Amino acid sequence: MSQGDIVxxxxxxxxxxxxxGVVEALDGVNLFxxxxxxxxxxxxxxxxxxxxxxxxxxxxxxPGIIEGGRIILRDSGKQQDTLTMSESSIRQIxxxxxxxIFQEPRAYLNPVYSVxxxxxxxxxxxxxxxxxxxxxxxxxxxxxDGRKAVLEKQKAQLDKEKPEGExxxxxxxxxxxxxxxxxxxxxxxxxxxxxxxxxxxxxxxxRYWPAERARQYQKKKAKLEKLRADVQKQKTALEQKKGTxxxxxxINKQKRALMTWSAHYDRQYAELMKxxxxxxxxxxxxxxxxxxxxxAIRFPARFNRKRQFKAEVQKEVVKVLKSVEIPDPERVSxxxxxxxxGGMAQRVVIxxxxxxxxxxxxxxxxxxxxxxxxxxxxxxxxxxLKKNLGSAILYITHDLGVVAQSCDRVSxxxxxxxxxxxxxxxxxxNPLHPYTRALxxxxxxxxxxxxxxxxxVPSLINPLKGxxxxxxxxxxxxxxxxxxxxxxEVKPDHYVACHLYGGS
Amino acid sequence: xxxxxxWEDFKTGMRPRLSEWRFMLKRMRQxxxxxxxxxxxxxxxxxxxxxxxxxxxxxxxxxxxxxIPQDQTYLKMIGPNVPTPPTxxxxxxxxxxxxxxxxxCIWGTITAFRVxxxxxxxxxxxxxxxxxxxAFYGGVIDExxxxxxxxxxxxxxxxxxMAIVLAFPEAIPLNLSELFLGIxxxxxxxxxxxxxxxxxxxxxxxxxxxxxxxxLTYLYHPLILALNIGKLDKVLxxxxxxxxxxxxxLIRGEVLRVKNEDFVEASKxxxxxxxxxxxxxxxxxSIYPVFIVATLDIGSVILTAxxxxxxxxxxxxxxxxxxxxxxxxxxxxxxxxxxxxNFYTFFIPGxxxxxxxxxxxxxxxxxxxxxxxxxxxx
Numbered sequence: 001m002s003q004g005d006i007v008x009x010x011x012x013x014x015x016x017x018x019x020x021g022v023v024e025a026l027d028g029v030n031l032f033x034x035x036x037x038x039x040x041x042x043x044x045x046x047x048x049x050x051x052x053x054x055x056x057x058x059x060x061x062x063p064g065i066i067e068g069g070r071i072i073l074r075d076s077g078k079q080q081d082t083l084t085m086s087e088s089s090i091r092q093i094x095x096x097x098x099x100x101i102f103q104e105p106r107a108y109l110n111p112v113y114s115v116x117x118x119x120x121x122x123x124x125x126x127x128x129x130x131x132x133x134x135x136x137x138x139x140x141x142x143x144x145d146g147r148k149a150v151l152e153k154q155k156a157q158l159d160k161e162k163p164e165g166e167x168x169x170x171x172x173x174x175x176x177x178x179x180x181x182x183x184x185x186x187x188x189x190x191x192x193x194x195x196x197x198x199x200x201x202x203x204x205x206x207r208y209w210p211a212e213r214a215r216q217y218q219k220k221k222a223k224l225e226k227l228r229a230d231v232q233k234q235k236t237a238l239e240q241k242k243g244t245x246x247x248x249x250x251i252n253k254q255k256r257a258l259m260t261w262s263a264h265y266d267r268q269y270a271e272l273m274k275x276x277x278x279x280x281x282x283x284x285x286x287x288x289x290x291x292x293x294x295x296a297i298r299f300p301a302r303f304n305r306k307r308q309f310k311a312e313v314q315k316e317v318v319k320v321l322k323s324v325e326i327p328d329p330e331r332v333s334x335x336x337x338x339x340x341x342g343g344m345a346q347r348v349v350i351x352x353x354x355x356x357x358x359x360x361x362x363x364x365x366x367x368x369x370x371x372x373x374x375x376x377x378x379x380x381x382x383x384x385l386k387k388n389l390g391s392a393i394l395y396i397t398h399d400l401g402v403v404a405q406s407c408d409r410v411s412x413x414x415x416x417x418x419x420x421x422x423x424x425x426x427x428x429x430n431p432l433h434p435y436t437r438a439l440x441x442x443x444x445x446x447x448x449x450x451x452x453x454x455x456x457v458p459s460l461i462n463p464l465k466g467x468x469x470x471x472x473x474x475x476x477x478x479x480x481x482x483x484x485x486x487x488x489e490v491k492p493d494h495y496v497a498c499h500l501y502g503g504s
Numbered sequence: 505x506x507x508x509x510x511w512e513d514f515k516t517g518m519r520p521r522l523s524e525w526r527f528m529l530k531r532m533r534q535x536x537x538x539x540x541x542x543x544x545x546x547x548x549x550x551x552x553x554x555x556x557x558x559x560x561x562x563x564x565x566x567x568x569x570x571x572i573p574q575d576q577t578y579l580k581m582i583g584p585n586v587p588t589p590p591t592x593x594x595x596x597x598x599x600x601x602x603x604x605x606x607x608x609c610i611w612g613t614i615t616a617f618r619v620x621x622x623x624x625x626x627x628x629x630x631x632x633x634x635x636x637x638x639a640f641y642g643g644v645i646d647e648x649x650x651x652x653x654x655x656x657x658x659x660x661x662x663x664x665x666m667a668i669v670l671a672f673p674e675a676i677p678l679n680l681s682e683l684f685l686g687i688x689x690x691x692x693x694x695x696x697x698x699x700x701x702x703x704x705x706x707x708x709x710x711x712x713x714x715x716x717x718x719x720l721t722y723l724y725h726p727l728i729l730a731l732n733i734g735k736l737d738k739v740l741x742x743x744x745x746x747x748x749x750x751x752x753x754l755i756r757g758e759v760l761r762v763k764n765e766d767f768v769e770a771s772k773x774x775x776x777x778x779x780x781x782x783x784x785x786x787x788x789x790s791i792y793p794v795f796i797v798a799t800l801d802i803g804s805v806i807l808t809a810x811x812x813x814x815x816x817x818x819x820x821x822x823x824x825x826x827x828x829x830x831x832x833x834x835x836x837x838x839x840x841x842x843x844x845x846n847f848y849t850f851f852i853p854g855x856x857x858x859x860x861x862x863x864x865x866x867x868x869x870x871x872x873x874x875x876x877x878x879x880x881x882x
Contacts, residue, residue: 057773095775107766112788121784122774334516352774 043413541866611824631751800868
């Protein structure tokens, strides 16, 4: 309970107004998560672990109502109480500052969207502007690089030239200077679309188009020469022909047609001869592969913002999928939820939660429905994520083995109360609250008979007065029946709510 | 980005969807009835597209194809009450007042599509919006919206649409001054209240100009526009008003089912707004049954429209509409002999109606087989 806490829950009360009565699901829950730690939240079924996590997100489903308490969110010295926030500002926090991983990954993925869409959905809610700016910046970087490459190419061409006279030398020096000046400006100023177009034109004119034009010119010339020769041949053949009057009329008609064709070809040939080979007009729609390629850098043909944005989002999705150790993220990102295995689906759900780099990750029994081997993988993943991202994790589970293996601190819940919070070693070696002790004793061990806590979890509709554990507690005293114990720090960093340790 | 790389991207993006469509087509091709329905509908679409070629409107219509030509010589020689059986000139014969049945049937196809698609389209959109809002928010909103739909559902559709058609005026006087005054006053207040910055000021100024203008015209010379409503438009409006509640009910049930799915909760937990949750997560998972019912409904809407026309409150007698042609034949089938004699006056347009309805029904059934995840098996 200090400044290092990301989230601090104070005396949280949640009640469910059902037909059979008011369920006092949470009765003064005290919880705090420190920066960069894994806090395990353990308790039996119905002790209010999930309700606590939902209350932190302010997503308690109706008929549940958050009746009292405070949930304080700290962000670099700034404090916010999520319970007094407006709906729209809490929406800004959900998914961005606090994200959630759920128990059944398959059910938490929308069956109609591919993995990529699922994750980008979350990104688009919170990181749209950021991603858009990134995409624009990346396009600009590409343009700058492209321009640099063009200019350097021009410079290289200039270097190759061998000037003869003094005048030419001066001219070349001037041009080189101009290019160098432009090169100096690169890093500061992104080019306008006009500039891109002009550079593209330059590129085409200087490097690719003249050769292509000459090639096409030669092709056309050869074609025309062949056609003209053909026509000439036919003409001579016709002139040698003789026949009756009717046949002659036919031949004359053919001759006239040939004359027009030959005139047409002659005209075309004469026009072609007027041109230099590099002046040949390629016509509209002429396209040369690689015309806008300069080395390995490619100019964006047009500033297609939407497309760039999409590409940026895709890149980000793949990055997130990589961070949760999914093999072949490009392929997986195109898959649909039904094509994923359980462990893979859980990884995707974790990726969704991590899409906006949350500061607190609430994991609501993420491994309960998985195979033991996959469970171990996911646990290791959660641990590495904590290390890499530095976000705190609230790990909800009822498996004490998982807690012992992965958590830094433990909070134990019983019937809507947090009864004990301590370091994980402290909790396992020196449990103070009778419930924690009983819980630890009831872990099955080989060769020993099963132990269980006598009695049942009390109904929360008419909960016991005083300490809610007193009917199952072997240390119960007089005051346990009437007074609710306070949540106190009895040892350094060891909090207990019990009358045995002065909680009255 | 070259065109080819763009095409490649498009192909990879569309692959799952394309395979889905291919699967749907394959399923449809396996079923003869589905193919029959598809072919019938395609034939009708062909007829509708080729109407000006199949039955060119005569010069006497003066460019208006929506009048069935009358045979003037028959009208003079035989009179209006005796129809003529099919001849080369009138392929399907002529009916009451010597209207050409062939022309009416061909152009009536367009009317049928117009009625069916407009009514079903508009009522689908309205029903989906209302039903989704009711189901998603629940509580009082649900009660209000659903009791309202219940009121409409409580009346038989045909009777209610009859009442609406009869009660609807021929023309609605629309006072534009009043309308503009209301709208601009609303926006001025909105922008004054909510957007107190430079853009807000510009909007306020703009709307104030309209406001002053409308106040002046309202005081001195109100701009009144008469909205003429044709007879067919009345039928369209009435049928739309009657048919949206069924869609609202259907989508409400679906949304109530999907609303409690876990992925909706996940969407909320990731900070999506309600609108985003509805459009991105709930509707894509719940809209298909509505599409199926809509397809089936196009046929039944045509039947209701035909019934209205037969009662005599549909389109005018010269209008090319199948129901109207059947209705016209009413006065030439006064006795048993006439019914047998002049069967073509009602049988041919009746067959058009029947084929149209059967076609849509078969297609709707096929769509259900293809789209319903419970019925489809790979």
